[in-house]
Amino acid sequence: MSFSPIKKNLELLKTAPNILDYAQAFTDFSWDTIRSELQGLPEGKGLNIAHEAVDRHANGGLRDHVALRWLGSEGSMREFTYGELKGLSNRFANILKKIGLGKGDRVSTLAGHIPEMYIAALGTFKNTSVFCPLFSAFGPTPIYQRLSRGDAKVLITTIRSYQLKVSHQRDSLPSLKYVLLVDVNDHLGDALLSLPRLMEESNDRFTIPPTDPEDIALLHFTSGTTGMPKGAIHVHNAACHHYMTGKYVLDFHPEDVFWCTADPGWITGTSYGIIAPLLHGITNVVDEADFDATRWCRILETQKVSVWYTAPTALRRLMRSGLEPSRNCDLSNLRLIHSVGEPLNPEAVLWGLKAFGVPIHDNWWQTETGGIMIANFPAMEIRPGSMGRPLPGIEAAIVHRTDKNTVKVVEEPDAQGDLALRPGWPSMFRGYLHEEERYKKCFMDGWYLTGDLARRDADGYFWFVSRADDIIKTSGHMVGPFEIESVLMEHPAVAEAGVIGKPDPLIGEMVKAFISLKPGREASEELRLELIGFARKKLGAAVAPKEIEFWDAVPKNTSGKIMRRLLKARELGLPVGDLSTLEGGE
Ligand code: 6R9
Numbered sequence: 001m002s003f004s005p006i007k008k009n010l011e012l013l014k015t016a017p018n019i020l021d022y023a024q025a026f027t028d029f030s031w032d033t034i035r036s037e038l039q040g041l042p043e044g045k046g047l048n049i050a051h052e053a054v055d056r057h058a059n060g061g062l063r064d065h066v067a068l069r070w071l072g073s074e075g076s077m078r079e080f081t082y083g084e085l086k087g088l089s090n091r092f093a094n095i096l097k098k099i100g101l102g103k104g105d106r107v108s109t110l111a112g113h114i115p116e117m118y119i120a121a122l123g124t125f126k127n128t129s130v131f132c133p134l135f136s137a138f139g140p141t142p143i144y145q146r147l148s149r150g151d152a153k154v155l156i157t158t159i160r161s162y163q164l165k166v167s168h169q170r171d172s173l174p175s176l177k178y179v180l181l182v183d184v185n186d187h188l189g190d191a192l193l194s195l196p197r198l199m200e201e202s203n204d205r206f207t208i209p210p211t212d213p214e215d216i217a218l219l220h221f222t223s224g225t226t227g228m229p230k231g232a233i234h235v236h237n238a239a240c241h242h243y244m245t246g247k248y249v250l251d252f253h254p255e256d257v258f259w260c261t262a263d264p265g266w267i268t269g270t271s272y273g274i275i276a277p278l279l280h281g282i283t284n285v286v287d288e289a290d291f292d293a294t295r296w297c298r299i300l301e302t303q304k305v306s307v308w309y310t311a312p313t314a315l316r317r318l319m320r321s322g323l324e325p326s327r328n329c330d331l332s333n334l335r336l337i338h339s340v341g342e343p344l345n346p347e348a349v350l351w352g353l354k355a356f357g358v359p360i361h362d363n364w365w366q367t368e369t370g371g372i373m374i375a376n377f378p379a380m381e382i383r384p385g386s387m388g389r390p391l392p393g394i395e396a397a398i399v400h401r402t403d404k405n406t407v408k409v410v411e412e413p414d415a416q417g418d419l420a421l422r423p424g425w426p427s428m429f430r431g432y433l434h435e436e437e438r439y440k441k442c443f444m445d446g447w448y449l450t451g452d453l454a455r456r457d458a459d460g461y462f463w464f465v466s467r468a469d470d471i472i473k474t475s476g477h478m479v480g481p482f483e484i485e486s487v488l489m490e491h492p493a494v495a496e497a498g499v500i501g502k503p504d505p506l507i508g509e510m511v512k513a514f515i516s517l518k519p520g521r522e523a524s525e526e527l528r529l530e531l532i533g534f535a536r537k538k539l540g541a542a543v544a545p546k547e548i549e550f551w552d553a554v555p556k557n558t559s560g561k562i563m564r565r566l567l568k569a570r571e572l573g574l575p576v577g578d579l580s581t582l583e584g585g586e
Pocket of ligand 1 (some may be wrong): 057223267341343362387451452457
């Protein structure tokens with residue numbers, strides 16, 4: 001079913017978009033011009049994200065402008081101006097320096113939306129160390145994987161998360177030198193320190209050391225189909241891309257109040273929940289609480305949010321809640337809604353137009369791309385169900401792989417193929433930490449292959465088809481099936497496990513596991529519940545399987561790989577395709 005485009009009458013828009021003519025912006029675009037809109041460190045000492053995001057505003061006319069407005073889950077509110085954020089991030093950078101961290105050393109956070117997380121990110125950039133946030137709802141196993149693969153030297157977290165998820169495995173994390181606790185006032189040991197106390201004792205002046213734009217700033221873990229999570233490396237120069245997309249896609253204007261609902265443990269929460277709005281010197285709203293339909297509508301109203309960046313699962317939840325936001329709340333400040341992370345169904349786009357009085361702009365990108373690549377721009381006609389068109393400076397194409405390890409660009413409209421990007425933009429990942437081969441495999445014939453299948457229509461709009469691999473997106477969180485299977489296999493009753501994403505109308509995909517048991521173990525409802533509990537404890541409820549089904553054997557191919565494609569086809573009642581390589585010759 002096709003849906004009518006949503007046309008824009010530019011004269012009726014309250015604020016003139018930064019890109020009025022897409023084709024012209026594309027032709028005129030240059031990265032040098034974008035770079036010249038940033039300041040650079042004094043005396044030509046390079047480019048540092050925190051200088052651009054905080055210090056240059058604090059030293060200029062925005063010293064007293066609110067940078068962060070933090071809404072506590074219990075109803076409290078704290079504001080931080082650009083001037084205050086400069087001092088606090090300086091203090092944090094001084095702490096890192098004092099405990100011996102320097103360029104390239106990894107600083108992890110395991111905390112939700114709390115002010116310390118933002119201060120730590122900015123202070124880490126200032127010290128030219130590497131910020132590596134973790135999803136706070138992860139259980140102990142994914143946390144261990146990421147701390148150990150990322151060689152984290154410092155972890156910032158709460159006492160509760162530390163005790164529940166980290167302390168028992170600290171001996172297996174030899175790189176982890178210090179844990180800084182945000183909610184204790186005294187040091188609990190030489191390596192278990194109170195962050196408030198350290199902050200109090202720390203100096204609020206700090207000189208950012210020379211920072212090469214290619215110095216590593218961020219490490220973000222993402223999942224692969226096989227193997228454990230991969231650490232995507234991003235550099236300080238990514239700020240150019242964050243700034244550019246803040247300007248052209250999110251369409252920031254100086255008076256904007258922005259709210260990004262993404263969790264800081266995923267890349268949207270960093271690139272757009274921290275960096276992009278601060279680069280533009282606007283006010284960034286941060287809400288500590290989890291999703292709640294009524295609360296969210298109130299935040300849009302009371303905080304006078306003008307630009308809102310959220311995700312399809314949240315929009316569908318709002319849709320289901322039966323609330324009519326624009327009827328019950330004054331949303332007269334809300335100018336733009338953007339969405340990312342999973343396919344945004346056209347019904348949600350149409351509902352959004354009615355419910356909020358402004359359309360929802362879908363956009364597409366990945367942890368690896370560091371920032372938005374394809375978008376519905378504010379001035380552009382929206383085609384409900386489409387991710388939009390590539391950004392200026394970005395070349396995107398649909399390609400087919402040939403059997404000679406080359407790719408052929410598909411010119412004909414609406415043909416399905418691999419979504420590919422021409423590498424070279426500033427926020428492009430520079431590698432997977434310690435995994436050169438895995439990185440190289442992402443490229444073919446001068447293209448970066450994204451792992452997504454898509455099509456492009458005759459007018460250059462891109463339409464998402466599916467992942468090309470077995471990666472699962474559940475409530476917008478990326479989950480690697482191998483990581484889940486490995487945990488399930490740790491249970492003494494489990495012989496084999498295969499994990500898939502089962503389509504779900506609300507959360508996009510639900511994690512489902514198929515399990516075969518060891519000889520002598522009987523499938524039962526009790527064991528099923530035990531396994532669900534086991535997985536939740538180790539992985540965290542957000543990524544653990546919600547459904548488990550017992551099978552006599554989990555299908556594998558002749559080289560022993562689990563055939564998730566077959567599991568999924570069976571689950572969906574689809575033809576199972578060519579099974580000639582299946583073990584046992586089914
Ligand atoms: C930013 C982020 C990336 C994967 C991506 C694709 C899916 C993202 C989408 C979308 C359909 C959109 N994805 N945006 N699918 N429409 N607008 O989400 O990064 O967690 O690395 O996920 O998410 O499959 O390849 P990440």
